[in-house]
Structure formats: structure tokens, C-alpha cells
Amino acid sequence: MSASRPGPKARMAAGETLFGVWLELGSPMAAEVLAECGYDCAMMDMEHGPHSIGDTIGMMQAMKGTGCLPLTRIPANDPVAIKRVLDAGVRGVMVPSVNTAEEAEAAVAACRYPPRGKRGYAASIVRATRFGLDLEDYLRRFEEEELLVICQIETCEAVENIESIAAVEGVDLLFIGPNDLAADAGFFNRLDAPEVDAMVTRVEEACRAAGRGLGAIVSPNRSLAQLKASGGYRIILQDADVALLRDSARASLEAQRKAWG
Template sequence: MTFKQIWESGRAVLNGWLSVPAGFATELMARQGWDSLTVDMQHGLIEYGDAVRMLTAITTTGVIPMVRVPWFEPGIVMKSIDAGALGVICPMINSRAEAEAFVSCLRYAPRGRRSYGPIRAALIHGADYAQRANDMVTGFAMIETRAALEAIDDIVSLPELDAVYIGPSDLALSLGEAPRFDPVDSPVHDAILHILARAKHHGKRAAVHTGSAAYARKMVDAGFDLVTVGSDAAFIAQGASAAVQAFHGGT
């Protein structure tokens, strides 16, 4: 299954988040029914070698492999795709020029400047990978600052950009609010819906990070094409906490 196939079927992508640098934890997540999983190299504890092992675990299933790169730097963007990622989320894209530089790393010439060497990508995505790669890889520019909000039409009108990904915590900080997931009745919530509207106006997909399944469902109902719910680290902590509390509550 691909992003395009899911979206053309009329439903949103349910994305899981990986912060724990462990292949087995990734395998566990990959077998829970997610459409896609994102290896977080920005705020997680994950180095490139960890990411490759985690992408390997994901691709033992039909789950779509994604990476959030630490920052925009052409080398890590291209290496992530060469390792097999079919989606790349890039943090802190604040202008059309930054978005253009990012997406140029996702495409082979003449559409971009990605260097050829899909050492693992060709192994798992097929012998004709080079011919299909430009349309297989989906790029998500993170919109998470006031500057990006003000430049949103310039960013989402860029032809080669596939989608935007809203980071609510940094967006909240940039707008003078406390960072948190799942905002309601606030300038951050209004900004999220504005970004969604502008993305749709320009024919782009929109994604958002959420902290709960209930809020994610609301975002899908509002028109989002991809929603992230929680993370492996959060699920471990929540499950452990619930067990401890149940034990103490039962004595």
C-alpha cells in the first residue's frame, strides 16, 4: 500500500511515531495496524544506523516507512530515502526557498538534485525503482512557526511539494502559547485549520501531529489526510503507568 493508494481510496493515513531506537520495538509497532510509521531522527534518540535497522523492521510488513530528518540538510534527506523511506518529514520549513531546497533533494534530475545511489531502496522497492522513485517519495514540509504561517501560500503553492505536516507544539511556542498537543478554542487551533485550508486550496495534502485517537479523528473529519497518534515511547509509559496504578489501586 502507498500514500497515493490510501488517499485515492478516500481515507486518511494513520501514522505511528517511533522514538525508541530498537528494532524489536519497531517490529511490535509495525504489526499493530498502522498505515505508516515515522522514524523520528529529530527529537527521538535515533542515529542513522538505528534508523536503517528500524526501516528494515518496518519493511518486513506492509507499513509505509517514513523518516523525520533532524533538520534540513541534503545529505541526511537523501540517505534516508536511499535507506528505504517512502516519506520524509522535514522540520522548520519557514519559506518557499527552504521548501524548494528540501523537495529538490527528493527527486532525481531533471526534477531535482537527488544523487543516484538507492542502495537499500532499490532492493526493497523493486528493480525499476529509479524510474518510479520521483513519484514514490512523498515530502512533508513541517509548518510550525509564525514565519511559516505567514508564508503558507508561498510554501504550499510550490509544485513539487507534496504535503505539509503541522507541528502543534512548536507552532504554539511561536504564537506565544504553551506547547501542547490537541489544542481547541485557541489561536493555535485556528492556525492549524488555516494551514489546512490553504494546503487544500493549492491541492496539497495536509498532516498533523496529535496526542489522542479522539482528536486525530476530529482532524480527519476536518479534512486532514494524515494524522499521527502518540508514539512508541508514550505508549510504553502509558501502559506501564496504567499497570502500576491498577496494582496499587487494587490493594
């Protein structure tokens, strides 16, 4: 870990917003291309993407040397999954569908070594410490300066408990999952429903009150301008490798066929 560049926590505490990209393909080459394009972070999606822990390491190796922070969304709030991705070297963990303060506390505990948490110890041999070569530096700095714990708010239950979730020490950001939140509230694929907007507003207010950062994608009820005006959003994950490839390919093909006549 380099001490020359401020960690993500310091950057966000200074008011910086990180713009990232979802990595759904599990492709190191795609990860490398997008990291070289200048994204601040990349969220390797193990919840909906097909990739394994080995694929995740391959993507991180491809992004090494760029300024792109490797983050991972794990499949579930599972301490074993959290331990494995942290040992592999990710700088932040996104935990899906965190519904209570107790679940948020469990996620934080899984990310931290004793006595502050319950993360299993193999730091002297894992990739995160350069296989022990950066052991002391990692133990001294990682949890406070580098580690991002991101809890996703995706259900009505989570919104009802949002004030207590936002108050959990060690949670760095709450990331609103608008699609699942709308579906859970009975508005499947209707992100512009006023009821969904009201829930998002409640999450925003709770985070501001607790001093927690927010993360989001651009959606019908929150444009990029609205996210910026809110003032609390510190990670924007709008783009995805699949969508970028799909949309640019379709646009190019349509233009070629139109020009050909």
C-alpha cells in the same frame, strides 16, 4: 518494491487516511511490535529521537514484510540527511520547520534526481533499490508513486507564507506542528489558545485551496473528530512508542497496586 499494493500517494489520493506511530526509541523490536499491530506507517524520528541512520535501517528491517510504511523525520532541511535516508530505503521524508516556499523547494529538490532535483546518485548500490536488483523499477516508479515529501509548519513565519508553501510542486503534505507553532506565537504549551486555532485554520484553508494533503497529531484545538470533519487530513500520527510504553506501564502498575490493597 511491490507493485501489488497501491503506493501511499495513490491511497491518499483515493481519500484514505493513514494512521501512524512515532518511533522515538530507535528500537527495532519496538518498531516490529508496532508494525505488526497494524499501523499504516511509522515515523522514525531523527529530529528528537536518539537513533542513527544505522538504527533507522535496523527498524526498517524489523518492519519488513508488514504493511507499515517506513517514514523518517530528519533533523533539519539538509540535503545530505535527505539523501542518506532515501538511499537507506525510507518511503517518505518529513522536513521540520519549513518556513518559506524556497525552503520547501529545496526539500523537494533534495528528494529528486536530476534533472528534476539535486539528489546525489548511487542508486545502483543502495538499500532503497535492493542494492541495484530493483534499480530500473525504482527509478521508474519511486518519485511519482511512492515518495512522500512532508513539510512541517511550525512557525508564524511559515503560516504567513503558507499559501506559497502549499503551492510548491512536489510537496505532498503539510504537517502542522502544534507545539512549536504555539510556542513561536507566544503561547508555549497552550495549544488551546484561540490564536493558535486561527493559525491552524489558515493552514487548513491554504492546503484545501492548493489540493495538498495535511498531516497532524490530535491536540486540544483539533480533536480526531474535527480532523476527520476537515476532510483534508491524510496522515494522523497520534501515538508514539515512548508514550504507549509509559502510559500502559503506569496504568498496569497502578491497577496492580490498587488490587493488592
